[in-house]
Amino acid sequence: MMDDLTQYPLTLEGADAPMVSFRNVTKRYGSLTVLEGLDLDVAEGEMIAIIGPSGSGKTTVLRMLMLERIQEGVIYVDGKPITHQAKNGKLVPASDRYLRRAREPIGMCFQHFNLFPHMTALQNCMEGPVQVLGMSRRDARERAEDLLEMVGMIDKKDQHPSRLSGGQQQRVAIARALAMRPKVMLFDEVTSALDPEVIGEVTNVIKKLVTEHNLTMLMVTHQMGFARDISDRVCFFYGGRIEEQGKPAELFDNPQRERTQQFLSAVKSAD
């Protein structure tokens, strides 16, 4: 069935317009439907934790914002559609170029950091500002150094990633994403590849972002305690749908759905 694009607005306006909005979004890989009819609004400054069993589509939610095309529905970021563009007053699928531009307000951190191995920590953080934003090297360096300071990595700014531990690499990766001054940050299991003793380095940086900055964040995590501490809302994904969502205290202490209860007790007994 063709998606009727006229049902979606060209822009989202008004003071209470969400920063990120998924409207009836379906994502398929070939014949496999990974997410179906997803509706999710994220307010400006809101921190959303995404939890759920492996394969439930958590990563895909973030990847649709930054890396993947969708098959149905529309995604809006900062009021504008990113998956579609307006042409003659109608929405049409976005061109590659439009899509890339529309994603500029989004930053992403990956499970495996994906730092550029041929650049130092500082160069990693300067690359986007210099190459994409056209900043002078001096300004970009200043911004990069501020951010490396913020994540506690200024001492290692001239090291290549191969010389850094996982926790250190992830902190540099966060600084690299922040150097683009995003409005929305995506974290995909950023502590899953880390040794337990360095997880705190990274979660502390994310905590700092939550308290000191007005970023909108979507964070996929397996750390229930962390999700509970810092998120404004928790979305529990199951089988490519949001099975249940709510304030962390409500969802963790008083889950309504059976699958949520099962998942949470399974996670608890695994800890």
Added chain:
Amino acid sequence: MSYWEFLSEYGPRLIDGTLVTAAQFFLAAALAIVIALIAGLMKLSPYLPVRAPAVVYIEVFRGTSLLVQLYWIFFVLPLFGVSFDKFTAGFVAVGMNLGAYGAELVRGGIQSVPKGQWEAAYSLSMSPLRRMWRIILPQALLNMLPPWGNLLIELLKGTALVALISVADLMFEARQINGSTYLSAQTFGSALIIYYIFARLIITPFMRWLERVMRRKLGRA
């Protein structure tokens, strides 16, 4: 005639030939690198009209013999109004042939860069060209260097064929000397040694050095 007498008599001609071989080698190598880069990138394009010419080029030049290609460029192309002097025809043929092999190395090198690198570059909103040039190629280059070392040695061996269109390279001089003296062992023995020295004492150590320098630059020392 002792070998020393042979060398003092014919050494200068062997050296002249070696210099021509060196020139053929460097020009063909430069051409091969440029062609490999362009054809390798084209072959990775998602657009068929960009990809198709590269695929055809690589197939044709890898699927037929270098000698036949050399003859085509020197003897047949003039019939279509494109003519090269023999020196140019020589390195162009060798460069185009080895460039086709190099294109596959470029393609493989680029594909060996982890997908996460593309995604990280994309997530910084880098344009496709910048992603390739700033992020992917430098890493691909390092992965490609060892096989390029082998390819350049193949290329050196390939240059010996230009003697067959009378470019006065090392092989050509050796054949001439042999034709007038019948000192085959001395003549071709010397040629053998010179090619070997060129390959193993110049090309291989240079590539190793380049790899070390790149590794250090890329922080993987």
